[in-house]
Amino acid sequence: MPYCSVFGCSNNKGTHRFPNRDNSPVRFNKWINFCKRKLFKPTNNSVICSHHFKSQDFDDSDILKQKLLGDKYKLRSPRLKPGTVLTIFVINNDKNSDGNATTKKPRSERIKNQEKKDMVESLIAKKSNIDSYEHNKKEVKISCTEDNISDVEENASYTDNDFYDDPDFECENEEEDYTEEFDNVENTEIKYCLVFINSLLTLFTVCNICKSKIINKKWYAIGATICVRSECSEGHSSKWFSQPVNKQFSKGHVHIATSILLSGTLFATFKVFCSSLKLVMFSRTTYDKIMNKYSYPLIGKIWEKKRTEQMNYVKESGQLWIAGDGQYDSPGFCAKYCTYTFMDINSGCIVDFQLIQKK
Numbered sequence: 001m002p003y004c005s006v007f008g009c010s011n012n013k014g015t016h017r018f019p020n021r022d023n024s025p026v027r028f029n030k031w032i033n034f035c036k037r038k039l040f041k042p043t044n045n046s047v048i049c050s051h052h053f054k055s056q057d058f059d060d061s062d063i064l065k066q067k068l069l070g071d072k073y074k075l076r077s078p079r080l081k082p083g084t085v086l087t088i089f090v091i092n093n094d095k096n097s098d099g100n101a102t103t104k105k106p107r108s109e110r111i112k113n114q115e116k117k118d119m120v121e122s123l124i125a126k127k128s129n130i131d132s133y134e135h136n137k138k139e140v141k142i143s144c145t146e147d148n149i150s151d152v153e154e155n156a157s158y159t160d161n162d163f164y165d166d167p168d169f170e171c172e173n174e175e176e177d178y179t180e181e182f183d184n185v186e187n188t189e190i191k192y193c194l195v196f197i198n199s200l201l202t203l204f205t206v207c208n209i210c211k212s213k214i215i216n217k218k219w220y221a222i223g224a225t226i227c228v229r230s231e232c233s234e235g236h237s238s239k240w241f242s243q244p245v246n247k248q249f250s251k252g253h254v255h256i257a258t259s260i261l262l263s264g265t266l267f268a269t270f271k272v273f274c275s276s277l278k279l280v281m282f283s284r285t286t287y288d289k290i291m292n293k294y295s296y297p298l299i300g301k302i303w304e305k306k307r308t309e310q311m312n313y314v315k316e317s318g319q320l321w322i323a324g325d326g327q328y329d330s331p332g333f334c335a336k337y338c339t340y341t342f343m344d345i346n347s348g349c350i351v352d353f354q355l356i357q358k359k
Contacts, residue, residue: 004049007036014077015047034086057084207232223282225250257290321345
């Protein structure tokens with residue numbers, strides 16, 4: 001960064017370039033004479049610091065910005081008013097003055113180094129306190145023996161005042177979660193639960209045909225369905241499935257796939273969850289087949305039914321207030337393909353939507 005061109009001044013902060021010689025020749029010569037340097041010819045990098053100007057020589061708007069914004073105002077110094085000339089001649093002989101760049105920079109570095117040193121010392125002090133605490137904690141553990149443990153137990157006494165009741169704390173009654181009973185299981189809603197494989201296999205101890213002891217049992221997974229094959233001592237073999245199974249898909253597979261779709265969850269995200277939990281689950285291919293065969297057609301039928309009901313309601317109401325908007329369309333950027341949706345303002349229901357190509 002260039003230093004001030006005035007004789008005896010070595011400041012490099014808040015500098016201003018010389019005026020254009022062709023546009024302001026008189027002002028340019030005044031600036032050269034003010035520098036008091038013999039045979040001085042300013043270059044494009046020659047500057048004069050702000051110490052040689054009066055406060056009224058600077059632009060009022062820049063001064064106001066500096067007062068309001070402070071360090072956020074990125075201008076190095078306020079701009080000069082047009083036609084400003086130098087009036088203050090100061091020789092900087094003080095080595096510790098703020099304008100001397102040769103001494104200011106080391107001073108600022110010393111301040112930063114001192115701050116870093118203080119920070120390091122405080123961290124070391126904190127670490128020493130933590131180490132001493134850990135050391136004392138280990139010493140207590142080492143000093144505990146079977147002899148003095150009995151002494152501690154004899155001297156230890158607890159009263160009712162040692163424990164306090166928190167009125168805001170209520171212990172959850174876990175029995176309420178699994179004591180639910182049904183009078184008629186067939187009429188209840190379908191419910192699912194997670195079962196550990198080891199807990200499930202403990203139920204296969206007696207043959208359900210002859211009540212003999214089961215001597216061999218194996219399990220395997222078909223998607224999200226668990227199948228247990230057992231064999232008793234009398235030679236009877238049986239299969240047990242964790243959900244109703246037909247020739248194409250298990251009933252639970254259809255429910256799980258449809259729930260993923262209706263909840264707005266991506267199958268890939270749900271698959272990561274199952275992998276993290278080690279939960280057996282069907283593949284993406286099975287999911288797509290269920291969507292195309294069951295979920296999409298059913299949702300389409302329900303949508304057509306609701307759309308017909310809404311259209312009839314709009315026709316019977318006599319007043320038509322429709323608002324439309326195109327999805328994937330933003331201001332200034334028009335999509336080629338978009339889903340355009342119409343909504344009835346009175347009821348707040350979607351009347352229709354179409355996938356269109358805009359031209």
